[in-house]
Amino acid sequence: MPATSAHASKEFRSPMCLIAFAIGQNPRFPLVVAANRDEFFRRPTAAMDWWQADSGQHLLAGRDLASGGTWLAISxxxxxxxxxxxxEGSPETGRSSRGELPVRALAEPASVLGAALNSEPDRYAGFNLVSLTERGGWYYSNRDAHPGRQLFRGSFGLSNHLLQTPWPKLLRLRKAFATVVEAASHRTEDLHNQLLPLLQDTSPAPDAxxxxxxVGIETERFLSSPFIVGSDYGTRATTIVTLDAQGEARVTEQSWGPNAQPLEKRQFSWQR
Structure with a gap:
């Protein structure tokens, strides 16, 4: 096992993720989302599938079987x-799992959810939440000085600091992602196939x-690439979501094992 992987696994306890999304950047595809989920491989997880939330809503998502909830969900x-x-450098736990938040965002209006989160700022450990449609989006972080922002047209990136924080891996992914989305033709499958390799970029950022x-310089290096390769911890899922102008929703998710071993690939499509 690489030394950085062993060192990193001792330095932090919570999952990392990387998300790029585009709203209104291609008339054929008004919403495109591309994401990596990074986590310990020992953490029990169910692959993406349809399931019913406690609210009664059916959603498509992977499931965290340790504390419940999910990291990314589609209605x-x-x-x-x-x-x-x-x-954050010091481990922190909240009273509730952050995995509840995507499920809540699909069930509650942003104004209602935002008010509830404002009333209990310490209920969850530090988080970023995005809720997106082809018309726009909403972003909330309990580490933002002014939480709760409406999002409109544009290409955005989110990692493990505030929205659009210019970390090297976020900048690299967002630039390549925006170029591919803006140039996409009418074939949804082609767009998915072009986006998946962007999320498999293992290039580390320069120390400077x-x-x-x-979390320390070795861990910063280990976490600096868009796709993280390790034996204990690394990228576990790569997910692409597209909504097209004709009402089709399509989702591709590639699962990964230790040391970037490709596992199951699942694809879903339906007419909204």
Whole structure:
């Protein structure tokens, strides 16, 4: 096992993720989302599938079998919600699992959810939450000085700090992602196939460009590539979601094992 992988696994306890999304950047595909979920391989997880939340809503999502909930979910009408943690040097736990948040975002209006989160700022450990449709989106972080922002047209990136924080891996993915989305033709399958390799980029960032989030330089290096390769911890799922102008929702998810071993690939499509 690489030394960085062993060192990193001792330095932090919560999952990392990377998300790029585009709203209104291609008339054929008004919403495109591309995401990596990074986690310990020992953490029990169910692959993406349809399931019913406690609210009664049917959603498409993977499931965290340790504490419940999910990191990214899609509703039958094509709304997408995803959560990332905020990387902080000292471990922190909240009273509730952050995996509840995407499920709540699909069930509750943003104004209602935002008010509830404002009233209990410490209920969850540090998080970023996005809720997206082809018309726009909503972003909330309990580490933001002014939480709760409406999102409109544009290409965005989110990792383990606030939205659009210019970490090297976020900048690299967002730039390549935006170029592919803007140039996409009418074949949804082609777009998915073009986006998947962007999320498999294992290029580390130069030390001079690394953020200092309190986890140490070796761990910063280990976490600096868009796709993380390790034996204990690494990228476990790569997910692409597209909504097209004709009402089709399509989802591709590639699962990964230790040391980037490709596992199951699942694809879903339906008419909204």
């Amino acid at each position: 039958a009408n094509g709304q997408v919600a995803a959560v990332t943690n905020v990387r 460009m690394l953020p200092d989030t309190g």
